[in-house]
Amino acid sequence: MLNFTSHRFITSLLQPIAAKLDAVEIRSPEAAHFFCRLIPSQCPFERDIRFFGRVLLHIPPMCKLNPFYEQLVGLRFKALCYLADVCGEDIAIYC
Numbered sequence: 001m002l003n004f005t006s007h008r009f010i011t012s013l014l015q016p017i018a019a020k021l022d023a024v025e026i027r028s029p030e031a032a033h034f035f036c037r038l039i040p041s042q043c044p045f046e047r048d049i050r051f052f053g054r055v056l057l058h059i060p061p062m063c064k065l066n067p068f069y070e071q072l073v074g075l076r077f078k079a080l081c082y083l084a085d086v087c088g089e090d091i092a093i094y095c
Helices: 004-023 029-038 069-086
Strands: 047-051 054-059
Touching (some): 029 069
C-alpha cells in the first residue's frame, strides 16, 4: 500500500501533465474531430454480463481510475463546444 509521501510524489509527477491537458485549446475543426473520435463519450469498459436476459455480473466503469479522467473529459467537451459553437456542426454523431 502506498504511504502518504509516495502518494504525494506520484501526484507531483502527474500534475504537470494534467495542467498541460487542461491548457490545450481547440483551434481547428480537424483537431476537434480528432479529440472527439479519440476520447469516448462513455467508459468502454463498463459492461453487463447477461444470461437469458438477466444480469449476472456488472463490471463497473474503470475510467475514473485514470488520473487524467477529468482532463480528458474536459478536453472532449471543449472539442464538442468548438464544433457546435464555432463551426456550427451537428455533434450528434459524437454523443
